[in-house]
Amino acid sequence: xxxxxxxxxxxxxxxxxxxxxxxxxxxxxxxxxxxxxxxxxxxxxxxxxxxxxxxxxxxxxxxxxxxxxxxxxxxxxxxxxxxxxxxxxxxxxxxxxxxxxxxxxxxxxxxxxxxxxxxxxxxxxxxxxxxxxxxxxxxxxxxxxxxxxxxxxxxxxxxxxxxxxxxxxxxxxxxxxxxxxxxxxxxxxxxxxxxxxxxxxxxxxxxxxxxxxxxxxxxxxxxxxxxxxxxxxxxxxxxxxxxxxxxxxxxxxxx
Amino acid sequence: xxxxxxxxxxxxxxxxxxxxxxxxxxxxxxxxxxxxxxxxxxxxxxxxxxxxxxxxxxxxxxxxxxxxxxxxxxxxxxxxxxxxxxxxxxxxxxxxxxxxxxxxxxxxxxxxxxxxxxxxxxxxxxxxxxxxxxxxxxxxxxxxxxxxxxxxxxxxxxxxxxxxxxxxxxxxxxxxxxxxxxxxxxxxxxxxxxxxxxxxxxxxxxxxxxxxxxxxxxxxxxxxxxxxxxxxxxxxxxxxxxxxxxxxxxxxxxxxxxxxxxxxxxxxxxxxxxxx
Numbered sequence: 374x375x376x377x378x379x380x381x382x383x384x385x386x387x388x389x390x391x392x393x394x395x396x397x398x399x400x401x402x403x404x405x406x407x408x409x410x411x412x413x414x415x416x417x418x419x420x421x422x423x424x425x426x427x428x429x430x431x432x433x434x435x436x437x438x439x440x441x442x443x444x445x446x447x448x449x450x451x452x453x454x455x456x457x458x459x460x461x462x463x464x465x466x467x468x469x470x471x472x473x474x475x476x477x478x479x480x481x482x483x484x485x486x487x488x489x490x491x492x493x494x495x496x497x498x499x500x501x502x503x504x505x506x507x508x509x510x511x512x513x514x515x516x517x518x519x520x521x522x523x524x525x526x527x528x529x530x531x532x533x534x535x536x537x538x539x540x541x542x543x544x545x546x547x548x549x550x551x552x553x554x555x556x557x558x559x560x561x562x563x564x565x566x567x568x569x570x571x572x573x574x575x576x577x578x579x580x581x582x583x584x585x586x587x588x589x590x591x592x593x594x595x596x597x598x599x600x601x602x603x604x605x606x607x608x609x610x611x612x613x614x615x616x617x618x619x620x621x622x623x624x625x626x627x628x
Numbered sequence: 629x630x631x632x633x634x635x636x637x638x639x640x641x642x643x644x645x646x647x648x649x650x651x652x653x654x655x656x657x658x659x660x661x662x663x664x665x666x667x668x669x670x671x672x673x674x675x676x677x678x679x680x681x682x683x684x685x686x687x688x689x690x691x692x693x694x695x696x697x698x699x700x701x702x703x704x705x706x707x708x709x710x711x712x713x714x715x716x717x718x719x720x721x722x723x724x725x726x727x728x729x730x731x732x733x734x735x736x737x738x739x740x741x742x743x744x745x746x747x748x749x750x751x752x753x754x755x756x757x758x759x760x761x762x763x764x765x766x767x768x769x770x771x772x773x774x775x776x777x778x779x780x781x782x783x784x785x786x787x788x789x790x791x792x793x794x795x796x797x798x799x800x801x802x803x804x805x806x807x808x809x810x811x812x813x814x815x816x817x818x819x820x821x822x823x824x825x826x827x828x829x830x831x832x833x834x835x836x837x838x839x840x841x842x843x844x845x846x847x848x849x850x851x852x853x854x855x856x857x858x859x860x861x862x863x864x865x866x867x868x869x870x871x872x873x874x875x876x877x878x879x880x881x882x883x884x885x886x887x888x889x890x891x892x893x894x895x896x897x898x899x900x901x902x903x904x
Contacts, residue, residue: 428800446803458801462819462896472811500896520805 375404376438376524383432396581408558409567412577418560422528426452438523451522453530457509459501466497469516487515507538527559568606576613586613684866692866709851716775717836724780728787753778754842771843778839782831790824830886837879
């Protein structure tokens with residue numbers, strides 16, 4: 374097992390305003406797997422990812438990556454935020470290098486390689502304001518990859534992008550995973566995306582966030598959304614989704 | 629039919645108007661009013677409508693300027709004035725930057741220092757002029773310190789503000805990328821605070837200039853302010869005008885310089901630049 378996430382409980386607020394957002398979630402992810410986490414809004418999927426990254430440490434449980442306990446954020450847990458979060462005063466290549474020195478030929482070569490991988494060749498000297506949303510997010514991905522993370526965590530990274538750009542970035546991500554063999558965990562609310570990208574799928578239910586279903590996706594890459602097997606899986610996930618919604622309604626009925 | 633004809637006419641009028649305005653470049657438009665004013669002024673003076681000692685004509689001011697420039701008097705006085713302003717600005721602005729960074733970085737220094745500094749800030753800095761003369765005499769020191777006092781606060785406040793308004797989301801990024809404190813300052817905080825710092829520099833320069841004028845008018849034996857006071861005693865009004873114009877021009881030039889610096893250093897910004 375490469376990534377072990379154990380969240381006994383995660384709650385926000387105190388005393389009578391306390392709400393449990395995550396309850397008893399265990400995730401074990403093997404090296405090289407691509408786990409997609411999907412769930413209704415408010416199920417705590419983004420919180421779960423922040424816990425995995427070490428960005429949120431106020432919970433009971435533990436996160437282990439290759440036997441090392443994660444207690445604070447760091448480069449071994451690469452994190453892609455929902456927004457690109459590039460430094461506006463740095464160019465594309467400077468953003469990717471960030472605290473590393475671009476004058477170092479080794480760094481320079483790696484940065485250039487990643488720029489090519491995320492298909493941004495020719496935009497090395499551009500500032501973030503000159504980039505589209507999709508391009509910016511690709512820079513953010515390259516920035517995380519340069520640090521050779523053990524696991525790449527992506528928090529709804531394509532949520533704000535249009536359908537064409539999203540599809541393109543999903544393919545970029547599949548490329549990267551095949552080239553770099555990096556374990557990835559991606560949080561999304563898009564069922565198609567979760568099936569298109571994942572080798573494993575975790576469906577969460579809300580209030581409190583619990584693991585509803587763990588589903589392996591054994592379709593070969595590249596995947597085709599119009600395939601019957603893809604559509605079959607989609608149907609299956611939708612059914613699980615309806616179950617979570619149903620339970621949310623019945624549990625919420627007492628309030 | 630009627631409406632159609634009407635629309636046709638108004639359409640033609642519009643295009644004609646657009647063409648007309650396009651013949652005058654925008655940068656020239658700003659000159660129209662001053663040139664008319666100057667012409668009227670020159671005419672009123674030449675025709676003897678206004679006394680020379682009250683309002684010398686533009687040409688007389690120009691002649692005086694030429695005279696002062698040729699004799700070297702103007703350059704000497706300007707050198708001294710600029711040295712005072714620069715000295716005061718560097719001292720006050722430098723300290724403002726330093727304190728702004730210190731207070732901006734740590735809540736602890738903020739709670740110790742900021743209340744006192746904010747209290748001092750409410751004192752109009754020119755009101756302490758008599759005190760500075762008592763303490764430091766009529767020499768250069770009191771002048772430079774007066775300028776420094778004025779230049780301190782805009783940079784202090786804007787640096788502090790700039791550092792505190794760095795996007796917290798980018799701090800998360802810095803944590804994820806494991807930035808050391810050194811990179812956190814050079815790659816994140818200072819660049820993010822730079823727009824504010826440069827605004828502080830501009831405001832400080834303006835105040836330094838104001839402090840200079842007051843310090844020199846108050847009592848000095850050289851400088852543009854002294855030149856003005858000296859000319860006033862001998863009713864050389866045109867010389868007074870030259871001094872005032874020099875203050876205005878140098879003030880504008882330094883401001884333009886900082887704006888140029890802003891454009892160079894902040895080219896990554898895409899904020900709203902105003903409409904035409």
